[in-house]
Amino acid sequence: MDDNEKKIDFSAFLASMAHDMKNSLGMLLNTIDEVVSTCKPDKCPSHRYLSQMQYEATRVNFNLIQLLTLYKMDRGQFSINISHYPVSEIIEDIVLQNKPLLDFKGIEIFTECPDDLTWFLDSNLVSGVINNILNNAYRYAKSKILIRVEENNGWLAVGIEDDGQGYPEEMLGTGLRAGSGVSFATGSTGLGLYFASMVAKLHKNKDREGNISISNGGEYGGGCFTVNLP
């Protein structure tokens, strides 16, 4: 105790700040939610700004979650909590969460997921990854997003495809390393993909571990993100 007080542990300090910010942000999000629900788009001229606020606040929230999770992983304080889940239920939850915003921007979201598919995973972590990818797709997709879930030779593949411009050429193949995607000009920090790859790696089964991949093309010709879990 006494020794630590002299030296500020900066990352611990950051983490506790992030935690505090997250609490405030949670309240903010809930409050916006309430305002949005009481003001109808046709009667309230500021409605579209509210949606924008909602989107940005959600984004900050996802970032803070990732930051805190990565911090805990780095400190070895994180333990994964794997259980057995019906995958379709997790996906439905996520779609439900993201739909209001996507609707507002006129983006349709489709899902392809076998109803009886169950898998071993940490549902909080995996939902975090998908939420984050969807949040990005919101920015880049023009009108459509597809979540495609498949089982292949003992792997669960969850893919998110959109009809946007796709990932920039320089990110393909390199985007999976920490910080390699950092670009302050575009606002992309690569944190999202780094987080996704960490989460994938935490999912181990026997001697296999999860991974992620990004590519362009797919059903809608835009960006394709896939997380594969053993």
Next chain:
Amino acid sequence: MAIDYKHKKILIIDDFTNFRRLMIRMLESFGARDIDDTYSGDSAILKMQSKPYDIILCDYNLGHDKKDGQQVLEEAKHRGLIRYSSIFIMLTAENTMPMVMGAVEYQPDDYLIKPITKEMLTRRLEKIVQRKADFEVIETAIRNKEYMRAISLCEEHADNNPKYRLEYMRIKSDLCMTIGRYDDAVAVFSEVLSLREISWAKMGMGKVYFMKGEYLMARDIFRSVIEENRTYMEAYDWLAKTLEELGALDEALQILLAAVEISPKAILRHQTIGDISSKMDDYDTAEQAFRSAISIGKHSCFKSPSYYTGLARTMVKKNSADEALSVLGDARSEFKGNREALFQAVSMEGIVYSGMNRPEDAKKSIQDATRLLEKLSGKIPVEATMDLARVCFDLGEKEKGMQFMQSIVRNNHDNDKILGMVQDVFRDAQMEEEGAKIISATKNEVIQLNNQGVRLIEESKLKEAIEYFEKAAKGLPENKIINANAAQALMMYMQKAGKNDKYIYLALQYLERVKNIDPSYEKYQKLLNMYEKVAGSHKSPDA
């Protein structure tokens, strides 16, 4: 499954006023009207005592140094304040919080991460209601203690409902462990582990190894569970228990101290630390541990007199007999009206006085303790009674000491571990030979007593057998064989003469006693089967 919120009784527990207000507004928008809220775990427990809530939303983190959500849940479940149909949801600020996982039976119905949206909340609540409906038949069977039936229901559902297959298997394995069908439990664990290294299945495997005395195997399993999941607290306790059996007290202590770092408020763990460090003559650690247990237990349902007697014993070792007496005085006032607790405290006082060379006071303690013991209707708290016998032998009250020892042997005539402890007491009092004679004579006495009853059964004098064993079980409420035979007599009678509520009720009580003493007792399985056949479609009035 849509929920009608109008008549639902809802409780919100969160230390943030704003958040509580927000949740109230959200639930009101669903149509809820009966919503209470509170800021702390203690006040939540009070509220739950006076009102049976249908839905409880509880924040995990209720402030520094306060009860956390998990403790609220554990206490509420332990006190029976949460019915099977009630919903308990744990709210957390983030998914990365070093949340402490309780044992499986103390897990909430779901976790929700803030911020919570309306859609999320309704959807989760509906899902839980649906799940509870799916599992209801099994829960009812468990509540009625029809374990065999519950197990076969689990098997049936696991095949018909693959989505929840794993959950049904988990419940099945749990039931198998409860009633001592270890091999069947192992079969479940192996099947699950062949799919995936799931913590509960690994834990289960470790527990079976422990039960079978294969401590090295058990140790390795518990270690690897902790390695994979640092907050799986149950694994720490089992690892410590295993190390203790292996004689590695120091290592066990280290494990428990590490667990306390992560989860500082688990009372039983503090007590175990106290017990182990006492054995290691580390009285400073012991004192600290017992004091922690006492202070955490003050407002908890998990408080026990053994923290006080443990502390008193430690203080004697630290040459502060006066402090020991004052601790026991605290115990007396804390457990007013609880005869068993008072008996333990008074027996301990006897030891303290005897050590202080105050034989008159010690004799007085013996008298008081004897009176209390008589009122415990046959129940013999083994350790405290041994303490009392030691004091008697110290003071030269040999006959009285013998009586206490005999009552222990009578209740536990087939329990080698306890008989071994009895022998130790005799040896310490330099009465080894005499003690051995008493032990074997008393054992014989119980065997005779039992045989006589068994003869009545064999002669089909079932009415008489029932009466006979009822009386015997009253005198020996903790004797496995007597209780088992009491149950058997009742059930054989009902097989012939038809069932009746009174006998079914009695039979179940005896069976539960047997289960609590030794679930792996071979005869218990047979009796349980018999019970479920006899009780059949019988429904208890509260079902």
